[in-house]
Every structure is written in C-alpha cells, then in structure tokens.
Amino acid sequence: MSQSSHASPPGHYPPPQDPDWSRPPKKSGAGKILGFGIAAIVVVVGGSVAFALNTGDDKGGSGDDSTAVSASPAEADGRxxxxxxxxxxxxxxxxxxxxxxxxxxxxxxxxxxxxxxxxxxxxxxxxxxxxxxxxxxxxxxxxxxxxxxxxxxxxxxxxxxxxxxxxxxxxx
CATH class of the missing domain: 2.60.40 (Immunoglobulin-like)
Known part of the structure; x- marks a missing residue:
C-alpha cells in the first residue's frame, strides 16, 4: 500500500497561510457579555439593597425623635x-x-x-x-x-x- 502524498513528514507542519489584512479581525463578543453581566449584577444588588432598606415594619412613633418610641421583645440569641x-x-x-x-x-x-x-x-x-x-x-x-x-x-x-x-x- 502506498501512503498519501498530502501528509507532512513527522515534525514538519504546513506553512502558515497569509492572513487577509483587508478585513478587520473577527470580534468574539466576550467584552459585551462581560459588560452586560456586570451591569446585571449591579442592578440586582442595587435593587436588593433598595428593597431591603424600604421594607420592614413601620413601627410609627409619637413624634419624639430623641428616645426610642417602641420596644421589641427579648431575642432568642440573648439580645x-x-x-x-x-x-x-x-x-x-x-x-x-x-x-x-x-x-x-x-x-x-x-x-x-x-x-x-x-x-x-x-x-x-x-x-x-x-x-x-x-x-x-x-x-x-x-x-x-x-x-x-x-x-x-x-x-x-x-x-x-x-x-x-x-x-x-x-x-x-
């Protein structure tokens, strides 16, 4: 049997082909994905913080801003x-x-x-x-x-x- 003539001898590789310099390199889009990912994280974290700050029990008050206006029961952890x-x-x-x-x-x-x-x-x-x-x-x-x-x-x-x-x- 004869061997194929288009195989390179061991240790030799085909010469590199000249790049086509007339076209700009192809962009992978990784930068856009990373940018949108970071923006999404900022929005989610910011929204969570805003939600946490704007929720909770409104305990009201007597208008006296110098001392506590309501008391909570003792906590299980010793507080x-x-x-x-x-x-x-x-x-x-x-x-x-x-x-x-x-x-x-x-x-x-x-x-x-x-x-x-x-x-x-x-x-x-x-x-x-x-x-x-x-x-x-x-x-x-x-x-x-x-x-x-x-x-x-x-x-x-x-x-x-x-x-x-x-x-x-x-x-x-």
Whole structure:
C-alpha cells in the first residue's frame, strides 16, 4: 500500500497561510457579555439593597425623635430591648452626599459590658419614611456612654427627622 502524498513528514507542519489584512479581525463578543453581566449584577444588588432598606415594619412613633418610641421583645440569641439606652443627639443631611445622618449617644444602664444595635428611621417633614439605618456600638462598659452614627443610603432634601425605632442590647 502506498501512503498519501498530502501528509507532512513527522515534525514538519504546513506553512502558515497569509492572513487577509483587508478585513478587520473577527470580534468574539466576550467584552459585551462581560459588560452586560456586570451591569446585571449591579442592578440586582442595587435593587436588593433598595428593597431591603424600604421594607420592614413601620413601627410609627409619637413624634419624639430623641428616645426610642417602641420596644421589641427579648431575642432568642440573648439580645434584650433597651429603649432608654439610646438618644439621637444630632440629625440632618450629611455635607457632600446629602444622605440622612444621625448621631446617637448610647448609655449602658446595665451592670455588664454590652454591644448595642440601634435602628434609626429617617422621615421627611410630612412623616414619610425616607430611609432607615442601623447604628452599632460594641463593648460599651457598664455605666458608660459611647457616641456612634447611622447614615441612610440615598440623598434627601429638606428638613428630616430621625427616630429611634428599636434598641437591642447584648451583654458580653
């Protein structure tokens, strides 16, 4: 039997063909796919954050923006309600961002060093919720005070009110 004459000898490859320089190279589309993928992720994450910030129980309030207006039952993980331990000491719009911002002073009235979680609701002059945020403080010694802050995540305009809706304390 004879061997085919179009096979190259071992170790030799056919010479490369000259590219056609008159046409631009073919694009794979990977850049578009990556760009749309990143855009989709940003939209999904942004939407999830916006949804999380705009949902939840509206606990109302008495219009007193300096102390907690409602208490929650003790949590299974050892957290207890401590509405008298937090007070809003400053409320307004942050300088450049114009996001709602609150400064909160926490006083540990318990006999143990504790961690705090203070939920703040930002409302406009008409009482409609603009945003909500959480201020935290860890390792607050018994009988001492600590100042912390909370900030909304979207710009606002005009006068705002900051209301504490929940204060949770967990002894260390």
């Amino acid at each position: 207890t309600s401590a509405p008298g331990d937090a007070k809003v000491t400053s409320c307004g719009l942050a300088g450049f961002s114009k996001w709602p911002s609150a400064e909160v002073t926490i006083t540990n009235h318990s006999s143990e060093t504790s961690d705090y979680q203070v939920q703040i609701e930002f409302v406009d002059a008409g009482g409609a919720r603009i945003a909500q945020a959480v201020a935290t403080a860890t390792g607050v010694a018994a009988g001492s005070q600590e100042t912390t802050s909370a900030q909304g995540s979207q710009p606002a305009a005009g006068d705002i009110d900051c209301k504490i809706t929940e204060v949770l304390r967990k002894a260390n």
